[in-house]
Amino acid sequence: MEVAKVIVDVPSKDTDRPFDYLIPKRLSPWVDVGSRVGVPFGNRTLQGFVVSLHLRSEVETSRIKEIGEVLDFSPPLSRELVELSVWMKERYACRQITVLQSMLPTALKGKAERYVALADPGESSVQEQHQHGVLFAAAPQTEGEQRMLDFVKQRGEVSLEQLNRAFPEDSASLKALLAQGLLREYQQIKDKLQKKTMKAVSLSIGLAEARQALESFSSKAQRQKEVLSYVVDMEAFLPLSLQEVLTAVGVTAGTVKALADKGFINIQDMEVQRDPYKGRSFKPTEPLTLTAEQEHVYSRIVRKLESRDHGVFLLHGVTGSGKTEIYLQTIQRCLEQERQAIVLVPEISLTPQMVERFKGRFGDRVAVMHSRLSQGERYDEWRKINEGHASVVVGARSAVFAPFQSLGLIIMDEEHETSYKQEETPKYHARDVAIRRASQAGAAVILGSATPSLESYFAARSKSQEDFEPELLEMPTRALGNRLPEVRIVDMREELKDGNRSMFSRSLHEALAARLERQEQSVLLLNRRGYSTFVMCRSCGYVAQCGECDISLTYHQKANNLRCHYCGYAAPAPEVCPDCGSEHIRYFGTGTQRVEEELAKLFPGIRVIRMDVDTTTEKGSHEKLLKQFREKKGDVLLGTQMVAKGLDFPDVTLVGVITADSALNLPDFRAAEKTFQLLTQVAGRAGRHHLPGEVFIQSYTPDHYSIIHASGHDYLSFVKDELKHRKALHYPPYCRLILVTLSHEQLTVLVRAAENYAGDLKNKADRRGWFGSLDRFSAEALDVLGPVASPIPRLKNRYRFQCMIKWRGNMDAVSLVRQVAEELQEAARDQTLQISIDVDPQMLM
Ligand code: ADP
Ligand code: ZN
Ligand code: ZN
Numbered sequence: 001m002e003v004a005k006v007i008v009d010v011p012s013k014d015t016d017r018p019f020d021y022l023i024p025k026r027l028s029p030w031v032d033v034g035s036r037v038g039v040p041f042g043n044r045t046l047q048g049f050v051v052s053l054h055l056r057s058e059v060e061t062s063r064i065k066e067i068g069e070v071l072d073f074s075p076p077l078s079r080e081l082v083e084l085s086v087w088m089k090e091r092y093a094c095r096q097i098t099v100l101q102s103m104l105p106t107a108l109k110g111k112a113e114r115y116v117a118l119a120d121p122g123e124s125s126v127q128e129q130h131q132h133g134v135l136f137a138a139a140p141q142t143e144g145e146q147r148m149l150d151f152v153k154q155r156g157e158v159s160l161e162q163l164n165r166a167f168p169e170d171s172a173s174l175k176a177l178l179a180q181g182l183l184r185e186y187q188q189i190k191d192k193l194q195k196k197t198m199k200a201v202s203l204s205i206g207l208a209e210a211r212q213a214l215e216s217f218s219s220k221a222q223r224q225k226e227v228l229s230y231v232v233d234m235e236a237f238l239p240l241s242l243q244e245v246l247t248a249v250g251v252t253a254g255t256v257k258a259l260a261d262k263g264f265i266n267i268q269d270m271e272v273q274r275d276p277y278k279g280r281s282f283k284p285t286e287p288l289t290l291t292a293e294q295e296h297v298y299s300r301i302v303r304k305l306e307s308r309d310h311g312v313f314l315l316h317g318v319t320g321s322g323k324t325e326i327y328l329q330t331i332q333r334c335l336e337q338e339r340q341a342i343v344l345v346p347e348i349s350l351t352p353q354m355v356e357r358f359k360g361r362f363g364d365r366v367a368v369m370h371s372r373l374s375q376g377e378r379y380d381e382w383r384k385i386n387e388g389h390a391s392v393v394v395g396a397r398s399a400v401f402a403p404f405q406s407l408g409l410i411i412m413d414e415e416h417e418t419s420y421k422q423e424e425t426p427k428y429h430a431r432d433v434a435i436r437r438a439s440q441a442g443a444a445v446i447l448g449s450a451t452p453s454l455e456s457y458f459a460a461r462s463k464s465q466e467d468f469e470p471e472l473l474e475m476p477t478r479a480l481g482n483r484l485p486e487v488r489i490v491d492m493r494e495e496l497k498d499g500n501r502s503m504f505s506r507s508l509h510e511a512l513a514a515r516l517e518r519q520e521q522s523v524l525l526l527n528r529r530g531y532s533t534f535v536m537c538r539s540c541g542y543v544a545q546c547g548e549c550d551i552s553l554t555y556h557q558k559a560n561n562l563r564c565h566y567c568g569y570a571a572p573a574p575e576v577c578p579d580c581g582s583e584h585i586r587y588f589g590t591g592t593q594r595v596e597e598e599l600a601k602l603f604p605g606i607r608v609i610r611m612d613v614d615t616t617t618e619k620g621s622h623e624k625l626l627k628q629f630r631e632k633k634g635d636v637l638l639g640t641q642m643v644a645k646g647l648d649f650p651d652v653t654l655v656g657v658i659t660a661d662s663a664l665n666l667p668d669f670r671a672a673e674k675t676f677q678l679l680t681q682v683a684g685r686a687g688r689h690h691l692p693g694e695v696f697i698q699s700y701t702p703d704h705y706s707i708i709h710a711s712g713h714d715y716l717s718f719v720k721d722e723l724k725h726r727k728a729l730h731y732p733p734y735c736r737l738i739l740v741t742l743s744h745e746q747l748t749v750l751v752r753a754a755e756n757y758a759g760d761l762k763n764k765a766d767r768r769g770w771f772g773s774l775d776r777f778s779a780e781a782l783d784v785l786g787p788v789a790s791p792i793p794r795l796k797n798r799y800r801f802q803c804m805i806k807w808r809g810n811m812d813a814v815s816l817v818r819q820v821a822e823e824l825q826e827a828a829r830d831q832t833l834q835i836s837i838d839v840d841p842q843m844l845m
Contacts, residue, residue, distance in 0.1 A: 003057045004031055004067060007097050008041050008048040016095040019048075020057040022066045031067065034075030034082050036108070038068045038188060045187035047071070047110045049100045051082050069188060076104055076386065078403060080440050087436055093818040093837040094426040102426055103401040107379035110190055114160040116152060116174070119184040138180040144173040149182060160185070199242035200270035201256065204263060207235055213264060223251050224259045231265055242267060282359040287329055294322050297473045301330050301444060305337065305408060310439040312468050314415075314460045315448040317475030318484060318713065319684025323448045325479070327411050328361050330446065331392055335362070339408025339443070340391045344430055346417040347371060347396040352623050353648060358394045369395030369402075372620070397422060397430045400437065407441040410434045415447035415456060416677055421842040429840060431456070435468050445470075450684065451677040451715060454722060458733040485655070485686040485693030487711040491702045492659070496538055496584070503598060508656045508696045515654050516603060516635055520691065522654040523647075524638045525682045526592050527662045534665040535562060535573060539582035541700040543665050544574070552665040554791070564667070568788035595638060595658060611639035644682040650689035655682055660699040660707055667791070668844045669731045672706040676718050679710035730774040730783075730806055732840075738805040738817050739841040741790055743798040743834045753824065753833055754787035754801040761805070761820045770811055780809030791844075798834070814839055 005018035021039050023031050031037070035050040045068055057064055077100065085099040092099075101109060140146040148167055152158050158166075167173065177183040203210055210232050217225035230249050234240055245256060260267050290298055297315065304311040317323045331341045345354055347370060358366050367381045367390035384390045386403045393402040397420055400410070412420070412434055420430040431447065438445045447456055447470060460472040478484065490505040500506060515522045534552045536543045544553045546564035553562035555573060563570045577585045592612045599608055609629050616622045622642070629637045630649060637643050637652075663675045679697060687693020699707050709718035727734050742757060744750035762784050765771035770782040783806045790800035807813045814837075821835040 003054045003064070004035075004037070004050045005052045005054065006037060006039055006048040006067070007051055007100060008039060008046045009097050009101070010041065010046065016089075016097065018051050020054075020059050020064045022057075022061070022064055023053075024066045027067055027070050030070040030073065032075050033079045034077035036071040036076055036110070038071060038110075040065045040068055049077060049082070049097075050075075051086075051096075068186075071110060074386070076108060076403065078405065080407075080437070081401060081403065083440060084401075084433070084437055088426060088428055088433065091432070091814065092426050092428050092839050093814050093821075099426045099428075102398065102422075105375070105379045105382045107375050113190045114185060114187050115157050116160060116163055116183050116185050117157040118149075118153060119181050138182055140182065141176065141180075142173065144170050145177055148173045149177060152183060197269040199267055200239035201231060201242050201245050201265055201267055202239040203231060203235070204260075204266040207232065210264065221258075223249075223255045224262075227251055227256055227259050228264055239268070239270060282356055282363070284363070285357070285360040287332065287361075288322075288325055290325070290329070291322065291479055293475050293477060294326055294479065297326055297475060298329055300471070300473060301326070301446060302333050304444045305330065305333050308337075308408075308442050310442050310444070312435055312438070312445040312470040313447065313473055314452055314456050314470035315446050315473045315475070316452050316457070316715070317448065317450060317473075318478060319450045319681070320478040320480065320482070320484075320688055321450075321475035322479030323413070323475065324357055327413070327446065327448070328357070330409060330444075331362070331411070334408035335365070335391055337408055339406045340402075340404035341393075341409040341411065342399055342402050342404070342407065342434075343392065343394045344397065344399055344410070344412045344420070344434065345394065346414050346419045353626075355394060358392060362392050364389075365391045367393045367395075367402075369393060369399045371396060372622070400430045400434050407438070407443045409444050409446070410438050411446045411448065413448050415449045416451055416453040416673075418674075418842045421840075423843060425836070427838050427841075429842075432840075451680050454673060454719065454726065455733045457719060458723070480689075482687065482689075483692070484713045485683055485695050487683055487695040487697060487713070489702045489707060489711050490696055490698045492698050492700050493539060493541055502602075503595065503658055504602065505696070505698050508698060509602065511654050511694060511696060512603065512636070512656070516606065519632075520653045521629070521632065521634070521649060521651045522636045522656065523643050523652055523682065523685050524595065524636055524656045524658060525643055525678075526595055526638065526640060526658045527660070527678060534667075535585060536661070536665065536700060537577035537580065537582055538584040538586070538700065540577060540580040541661075542577050542579040542585070543661075543701070544571075544578075551667045551669055551671070554667050567785060592638060592640065599636065599638070606636060607634045608636045608638050609634035611637060611642050616642065641678065644678055644685070647685055648688055649685070651691065652685055653687055653691045653693050655686040655693065655695045657682060657695075657697045660697045661701050661704075664701065664704060664706065669726070669729070670842075670844075672704070672722055672725070675704075676706040676710050676715075676722075679707065680713065680715070683710065683713070735774055735781075735806045735808040736813075736839075737841055738807070738814065739802060739838040739844070740805065740817060740821065741800055741802045741836045741838070742787070743795070743800045743836075744830075744832060745798055747799045749830070749833070750799045750801055751787075753828060754803065757820065757824050757835070758784050758787050758803050760824065761803070761817065764816060764820060768811070768816075770807070770809070770813070774806055774808065778809075780811055782807040782809075782811075782813055 002023055004021050004023050006021050007018050008015060031050060033050055033052060037048050037050060038045050039048050081103055085096050085103065088099045089096040140149050148170065151166060163174065178185060210228060214225060214229055226249050227245060230245060231240065242253065242256065246253060256267065259265055301313055315323055315326065327343060334341045343358065355368055367384045369378055369381050373381065385393055393399050412431060415431060422428050435445055456470060459468055460470040490507055492505060495505050512522055534543055535555050544562050545551065546553055546567065546569050548567050548569060551564065553564055555562055560573050561570050562573055574585060576583055592610055596608050596610050599606055609625050611625050615625065628634055632651065657679060660675060660679060663678060664671050683695045686695050697707060697711060701707065705721040706718060726732065740757065742750060742754045744753065762771055765782045770780055772781050772783065774781045774783055784803055785806065786803040787801045790802045793800055805817060817837060821837060825833060825835060
């Protein structure tokens with residue numbers, strides 16, 4: 001192979017294609033698909049990725065440049081991942097380089113640095129001098145030049161930065177040396193982060209020899225003798241860290257160095273891996289005997305593993321049904337096949353508790369990746385996988401790109417979680433990427449949840465999606481045989497009628513008091529999402545809705561009006577409730593801090609552990625708070641969504657939801673689904689062990705189907721009700737969405753661009769016979785809603801408008817949406833017009 005196609009890191013649309021580079025002989029053993037390389041591009045050196053190898057180029061060879069350097073001994077990306085990046089760039093309408101980079105830890109995002117070294121003999125300028133007919137060896141002309149040359153000679157190569165520091169005022173000498181061809185300048189890509197090293201001590205002579213040498217130390221070198229004696233003692237553990245030697249023997253580094261200078265020992269830099277779980281032991285666990293329900297599920301998945309075919313399972317199991325044990329045992333099977341497994345969990349539930357369960361079963365073979373690790377730790381965990389030291393990774397979204405060579409299984413726990421969708425480019429959904437990657441690798445996928453997303457459940461039941469058809473596996477009972485907790489809905493309208501203006505209903509108040517008395521624990525959930533954005537009547541529960549879109553109108557304080565974020569409908573904010581005439585209509589707002597204050601007032605001396613974005617910003621604080629709660633240093637764990645996920649505390653017997661409605665009224669068509677999921681999740685925290693649990697859901701709309709079905713733990717009834725709405729209003733899973741957001745500093749320019757965009761898209765879709773309402777009885781349809789102002793209408797001094805595209809069918813809507821965006825951008829010749837495309841958006845506000 002002589003030519004490599006390379007995707008380079010230039011942030012421009014025109015460069016989102018591979019460029020040809022020659023592979024120099026000296027580098028050819030290192031260059032492969034997936035290699036990270038430094039290549040000349042214009043007058044710069046840029047990082048790039050090799051995406052394919054070829055015998056020759058279609059471009060004339062004299063016109064293509066050589067690869068400058070290879071940045072890793074083994075390619076950090078596999079062929080499989082490179083292939084996956086091609087699929088992702090098309091699916092999510094983004095650039096391939098962005099995808100490739102997001103597959104690697106940030107530590108590997110190299111930056112070019114400039115270096116200076118001695119020129120090779122025969123460099124161009126020397127030859128030039130020859131042509132002039134006078135043959136003389138170039139030599140430094142001044143003392144300054146001589147000193148600089150010696151400086152470089154001594155070190156071999158020097159970064160420009162270092163050179164400038166040593167010779168601050170002397171760029172003239174450098175210029176002269178470069179011009180005379182005595183020095184050369186080049187660029188190299190430097191990783192953001194270096195491997196961590198430590199100074200290590202080992203013997204540089206044989207053991208017997210060292211023992212003998214101990215006899216011959218003079219009394220002046222007693223300290224050195226002690227060091228050598230210690231090293232000889234510890235021979236079995238060599239190399240030792242220098243630090244250890246210093247503390248153990250109680251000497252200075254100088255003493256050790258003197259001993260090294262005499263040739264007895266040597267001190268070297270040794271690479272160490274940062275281990276975020278260092279010093280923590282994990283109690284080993286054995287596989288449990290599966291229940292009959294688990295056994296059935298297990299055997300279905302294992303049969304697929306044995307076949308080494310691709311397959312997707314949707315594991316719908318109630319909270320506590322023992323899904324995690326299924327994960328553990330199927331992974332075990334996968335490892336026995338000498339294949340590797342990826343376990344994806346939502347960032348928020350990546351608690352030590354979760355990690356412990358995997359480390360406890362598979363020990364050191366488990367790598368962990370989440371955003372609370374430092375960049376260095378994440379890099380080292382990644383390397384552990386890349387170098388084959390780990391065969392299981394537990395991690396958040398991006399762990400789907402773990403560089404395993406023979407992947408056998410991908411597990412996605414809580415598959416309904418929105419955090420699996422990345423909100424910045426590349427805006428991928430880890431579920432779709434996981435399924436795609438598994439299909440390339442012949443691996444199985446398990447999507448697990450107590451409340452599967454409607455998309456996944458619908459796909460499993462209808463078997464009509466072209467994307468994926470998961471096999472549905474059900475686990476309706478808890479593994480330990482205990483019942484799901486009793487859930488009671490409290491009608492907050494009644495409370496107000498009876499004169500209780502507190503945020504706690506009388507029954508929740510009583511229940512809390514009883515827990516304090518019995519020294520049991522409670523979890524209180526305040527769903528802050530959506531607060532202060534909608535208007536609700538506290539007397540009757542009325543919430544203003546858009547008649548066209550069936551989503552809550554958003555309250556805008558400045559304009560004092562209500563607006564629909566899908567279609568743009570606006571109306572003045574009402575003074576009194578249009579339904580019942582009550583004046584208790586207002587926009588809603590309560591924060592965790594206010595709840596905490598109220599708790600302190602109601603229950604003097606109550607110990608509240610508050611967990612929200614404010615108390616968990618610091619690294620490790622999340623874990624610390626949970627540990628406090630586990631050690632029963634708190635009576636109440638109060639928090640936002642964070643308290644709902646995956647926690648397992650035996651003494652929690654009460655769960656209270658302060659207001660269930662807040663999430664229900666988000667201007668998002670998934671509001672009911674998210675509410676149902678959250679309520680089901682948090683209810684599952686109560687009574688997980690021997691003590692029975694009780695759950696109170698406070699609500700102003702107690703008749704809403706998502707609240708009623710959540711209180712009955714009735715997923716199927718919820719799905720049936722919800723699908724009716726989705727079908728009637730053409731929302732996923734009955735169609736797909738693409739959100740196009742345009743932004744510009746000038747509002748008038750933006751409005752024109754947004755209108756042009758919508759118009760062009762409609763025209764082009766129409767010409768292909770796609771355009772039209774989804775009401776039409778046709779397999780293929782594409783509708784364009786908007787443009788309207790975005791939910792965040794102005795961000796960082798830029799106005800924002802959006803179009804929502806609804807579509808169904810087998811056509812390539814994404815590439816049309818992208819093409820129209822690119823054409824508009826080109827025609828506008830306005831670099832400041834930005835268009836962003838979000839395929840299958842999750843966040844609509
Ligand atoms: P899920 O992940 O579905 O919420 P877990 O895996 O956390 O459920 O299981 C709930 C509890 O049941 C855990 O304490 C777990 O140890 C226990 N458990 C699961 N499977 C078994 C089994 N086969 N035998 C005994 N206990 C089990
Ligand atoms: Zn009312
Ligand atoms: Zn609307």
